[in-house]
Amino acid sequence: MVAASYSFYINCGGGKVATKNGKTYNDDTDEGGAAKFYHKENTIWAFSSTGNYLESKNPNYIPPIDESDKLSLNNNNNNDDAELYTNARASPLSLTYYGFCLGNGNYTVDLHFAEIVFTHDQTYKSLGRRIFDIYIQGNLVQKDFNIAEAAGGIGKAVIKSFNASVINGTLEIRLYWAGKGTTAIPQKSIYGPLISAISVYTDHGNGSGISAAAVAGIVVGVVVIIVLMIFAILWRKGCLGKRNSSTQELQGLELQTGMFSVRQIKMATNNFDRVNKIGEGGFGPVYKGKLPNGIIIAVKQLSSKSMQGNREFLNEIGAEEHQIELDWQTRKKICIGIARGLAYLHEESRVKVVHRDIKATNVLLDEDLNSKISDFGLAKLDEEDNTHISTRIAGT
Template structure:
C-alpha cells in the first residue's frame, strides 16, 4: 500500500514480476504515464490507481477480468475501446477520462468534472438519500431515496439524479467479503420516528466515498450531511473506545478536518447534522469523504474505520417557507442550449426592460397598475419575497437597521423567519436610472454563481416597491481575493461579463473575510466582436479606465484597471479621488507613478501600519496595481494573470509603457485635473455602511462621482 505518498513519475514495470501480489494500492498520488503492459501478469484481487494523472488507453484485460480495479479520477484517452457507460460491477471508471470532446457518445460519468450532457435533465434542484438504507418518507414532505447497493471495493453506482463512488477494501477484518452498509449496534438518542429511520443504517467505506448530485440547476444550495456513530457503544465496554476520524470535502473544498462523529455529537448513537452552503456552477455537486489513516481500526472489531454517513439532503439555499407562496425553484420550461446562454440572458434582460416600459405606459409610476401584478407572472430566475416579509425582517425599515446609502436607495439589514440574515437593497422612488439597473442586476447576477460574488436571494416587487434581497455581508472592507470573482466573470463564466463599477464600496467581506463582488446594476455582456461601446458610458470617476472614459472603448481590461486603483487604495489607506499631496499630483495613481520612478514606492504604504507589514508583499501588490493601471489596455494583465501573481504562482511582470500612449497620458492627466478643479464632478460617492450603489440618474451621478454618458457625449475614437 503506497496510498497518498506524494509519488511522482511513471509506474515501474517491476510490479509485473510480483506474481504473489494480491493487493496493489497506488491511489492518491501524482503518477503519470500509461499503465505498464507487464501489469497483465499480476494476479491481484484489488488494484487501486484512483486519483492520479495516468494517461493513454485503459488496457482491455482490466475491463475483461472479474477483479476489483479502481481507475477513477485520471486522464485516460477516450477512444473506441472505452465502455459505453460506467460499469456497475468491479471496475470503477468515474471521471477516468480527460475532458476532451465526447464524439463517441460515451456516458458523461467517465469524463472529468462529470458534465450533464442532456439539457432535458438540467432541471433538478434537490435530492435526498438515505445512505445505506431503505426509502424513507418524512411526514409526507421529503422522500429520502433508498441506497442499498452492497458492493463498494471499486464501485460506481448511479440513479437518475444522484450517484456514489466507493474505493477500498477492509484488508484486516478476516472476512470473506466486506460490509459497506452497517446497522446500528448502539441505541439512538434524541431522535424519533420517522427521522430515526435515517440513522439505523449507514454507508461506510475504508478509504474514499464520493456522492454526486447530478444535472442540478446552477445556483446556491444548502447541503445537510447526517451522521450518527452506530458502530460504537455509549457505555464502559471495549466497544466504546473506538474513534472514527475522517475528512469531508464539498465541491473540492475541505469543510471538515479530522471529523469525529461521536465527539461532535456528544457520544455514539446521537445524530448530528452538518450544514453547508455549496455553489453549483457546472450542474454537478460533489460530496467527498476520505479516510487519511487517523483514528482506531480494530474497535469493536478489526476493520472498523473509514468514513461513515447516514443521510444526505440537498435543497436550494433559501427555503420555500421563507419566501412568498408564489416562489418556485427556477425550472426551464423550454429546451435549453448551452450555446445560447449569452443570448438567453441578454434576451431576458431586454424582455424585462420592455415589461418595465409597458408598466410605465400603463401608469405604473402613477399608481394605476402595481409592479407586482406585472412581474409576478414572470420567471425572474430568483425568489419572490412579499413586502410583509421584508417589513417583518427589517422591523418596518427601522433606521437602526440601515447599513448603507447609495444612488439606488437605502440598504437595510434584515432577519428572515428561518434565521437567515439578509441585506435589502431598496429602490429609491427618486431614482430614474434605478428601474433599468434593477432589471439588469436581476438578469445578470441570477445567471452567475461564484464564491466571490454576492448571492442574490430574490426580489420584492409590490406596489411601488422594488427591492433586491442579498446575502448579508458583515464587513465593508476589501481583499485582493475578490479578483477571483472578476476572473470568473471575464474568463470562466459561460457568459462573459464586464462589471464596469469595481470600487472599494462594491467589494465586501463576509464574516469569514471572504471577499465578494456586489452591485451588478451597470454590468454588461462582453461582446468580443464589439470594441466601441454603443450604449452610455457608466462607472465611477477615479476608477474608470481612461480608454473607456474618453473613447467608450470597453473590454474586461477596464475592470482590471479599476481593480488596480482599488489595490492602491488598500495599500495606501487613501481614496484615489480624494488624495492630494503637497505636490501637484491630483490622483493617488499619479503620485504612485512618481514614487515608482523615484524608486520609493513603499512611501505609499499606509503610515498607520508602522512596521507591521511585509515590505515584500506590499511591493508585490503595488507593482501589480501599477500593471493593472497601465494606460494601454493591451499591456494590462488579464484577471487570471493577476490572481496568479498575487498568489505567488508566477513572478510579477515588468512594468511596460506603450509609446503611443505618451501623448494620451497628458490628456488623461488633464482630465483628472479638470475633475479635481470641479469638486461637484470628482467628489466620490459617500457610503454609511458596507453596501452602496452606483445606480444613479445622470444628474445624481455627476453630483456623486458616478458617471453615465450617452454616445453623443463621448469624444470620437479617432
C-alpha cells in the first residue's frame, strides 16, 4: 500500500514560497512554451501548455509583475502571501495543471489570481482585457473570468475557491482562452489565461487509500503523455515524416509566415460558413475571415480531390524579395508567350482545352523568362456538345 497525498501547493511561474500559515508552495519556474508538458521531480503535480502566441517571436510564458503594480500589490495583499503574485504562468490557449497520487475524496481547490501584466495607470498598458474559462475535472466552473474585474482592479489579488471530487487519484485544473478579450493591447501576444498560485487540500479523514496498482497506472499514464508530447514537438519542428520538406520549402523562401490553430481559423471564418465563401480554385474553396485583431484574411481550404501541394501554394505567396523588375519589352515577350500557349491549347492541341483561370500566379517563367501556363484545376475540354462556360463562382 502506497501512502496517498491530500494536498499540494504551487507558486505558478515563481520560486519556492513559505507563508506564515505554514504552507510551502513549490517553485514552478520552467520556461514553458507551446506543446509543453512538464513534471517537476519529487512532486505530485505537472502542467501542460498549448497554443502559439500570434505574431510573437519571443513569447513570455512567465510574465513578471509590472513595476508600476508592485506598490498596489503590497498595499492590497497580506505581506505573507504577496510574493505569490509577483510572477505568474500564462498560456496563449490552454493551461492545465494535474495532481497525481491523491487520496480519493472531496477537495478544496483555491486558485490565486492577480492581473500583473496590465497597469492601473492612464497609459496604453491599462487598456487590456483578459478573459478565459476555468474547468475543474473537465467541468466548466467559471465562464468568462476576468481577473481584474473579479479582484476589483489591477495589481490586486483574488482567490477563487472550488470543490472537486477525486475518484481515481488524479485532479485536473484547466484554464482555457475562449477567444474573448484583447489580443493586441497593450502589445501583441499577452492574451490568454494567467494564474499566480494553486492550493489544493482536504481533510485527510475524508480520503481513502490508493493502491500500488493505481499509482503504477498513473505513472504509466504520465509517461505515455510525455512520450506523445515529445513526438508532437518533434513533428512540429519537422523532425518526423514528410513535414520536414514542406517546412524547408517555407524557410528557404524566408516568407513572413505565421502559424494558426484550426480553432483560430474556424473562429475567423465562422466555421467556414458558406456566406463567407468568396471563390473556388485548384486548391479548393476560399473563405473570407476576420482575426480577433480586426485583420481581414482569405483562407484557402484544401480539397481532398486537389492535386496541388506545397509548391503551388508557395508560387501564390512568393516573397517580394524574390521578384524581379520587368521592363516593357520583357512583359511583351511574356504576354506573347501566354497567347501562344493559349492558342496551342485552343486550336493546335489534339485535345482542345480551355484553361478558364489565366492570371499572373498561374503563369510560370523559366530561367530565360519564357512563359509556361500552369494550374489546370479549373480547365475544361472544349467539346462542341459541352460548353466550358459556367456561372458559378470559381477561381480568384
